[in-house]
Amino acid sequence: MYRAVAGLLRPLLRVTMRRDWRGAEHLPAEGGFIAAGNHLTNVDPLVFAHYLYNHGAAPRFLAKHTLFAVPVVGWVLRKAGQIPVERDSASAITALEPARQALAQGVCVGIFPEGTFTRDPDLWPMTARLGVARLALSARVPVVPVAQWGPQDVLARYGRTLHVVPRRTVRVEAGPPVPLEDLYGREDDQEALREATERVMAAVTEILAGLRGEEPPARVYDTRRDGDPHAAELAARADRKRARRAARTERDA
Numbered sequence: 001m002y003r004a005v006a007g008l009l010r011p012l013l014r015v016t017m018r019r020d021w022r023g024a025e026h027l028p029a030e031g032g033f034i035a036a037g038n039h040l041t042n043v044d045p046l047v048f049a050h051y052l053y054n055h056g057a058a059p060r061f062l063a064k065h066t067l068f069a070v071p072v073v074g075w076v077l078r079k080a081g082q083i084p085v086e087r088d089s090a091s092a093i094t095a096l097e098p099a100r101q102a103l104a105q106g107v108c109v110g111i112f113p114e115g116t117f118t119r120d121p122d123l124w125p126m127t128a129r130l131g132v133a134r135l136a137l138s139a140r141v142p143v144v145p146v147a148q149w150g151p152q153d154v155l156a157r158y159g160r161t162l163h164v165v166p167r168r169t170v171r172v173e174a175g176p177p178v179p180l181e182d183l184y185g186r187e188d189d190q191e192a193l194r195e196a197t198e199r200v201m202a203a204v205t206e207i208l209a210g211l212r213g214e215e216p217p218a219r220v221y222d223t224r225r226d227g228d229p230h231a232a233e234l235a236a237r238a239d240r241k242r243a244r245r246a247a248r249t250e251r252d253a
Contacts, residue, residue: 013050016164017154023174023207024055026144032103033142033177035059036132036200038125038208039112041159043151048110051146051172057108062099062131083109096135103139111135113200117157119228120221125205127222133196137187142177145203149211158230171211178203
């Protein structure tokens with residue numbers, strides 16, 4: 001099923017985007033590893049997966065559990081071996097077990113450590129969750145930082161309109177694995193988890209700075225401190241969605 005989906009999507013992505021791919025030599029040739037990337041827009045997973053797949057790694061992604069309830073989409077995700085995660089709940093820790101098993105079987109696991117689109121106004125990575133660190137320290141596998149820049153030109157953050165004419169250039173680059181060996185086995189230590197997370201995100205940000213040709217901000221954006229500029233917009237969108245669903249239910253009753 002994975003190959004069938006990839007066979008459909010790869011030609012489409014080649015036609016709609018120009019590729020500028022770098023750093024594939026840093027992807028391990030064998031054994032399981034984590035590919036950790038920045039998150040800009042809904043196009044990211046396709047671009048990220050395309051990059052990894054074309055370089056010999058068929059990734060399994062940690063995805064929001066709600067996506068698995070979407071007709072057709074959920075079926076495809078399950079058949080392709082993707083891993084559901086219930087964020088902000090105790091089961092989020094349990095959800096890492098399938099990811100650990102996949103890594104033990106030599107599979108590449110893709111993850112966006114921020115957990116959602118960055119809220120940074122200039123699209124730099126924001127403060128990440130601890131899941132990538134917990135997974136890396138318990139599984140003791142390499143974490144390859146991957147940065148991408150350009151998907152936001154194809155589909156804006158929270159946008160609904162694809163921009164494919166003219167084709168936009170999408171840049172993706174992998175860096176060398178992040179040194180975490182000194183922290184292995186400390187997945188229950190909050191200090192170690194924070195340190196590992198910061199190392200991973202610093203590596204991703206450094207690569208992204210090279211792709212953008214810009215200096216990253218001195219302070220990492222943190223929604224707990226800086227707020228969420230999109231919160232009101234997303235809440236209003238959710239309200240409209242619920243209203244449409246209620247109207248359909250009433251109409252069909």
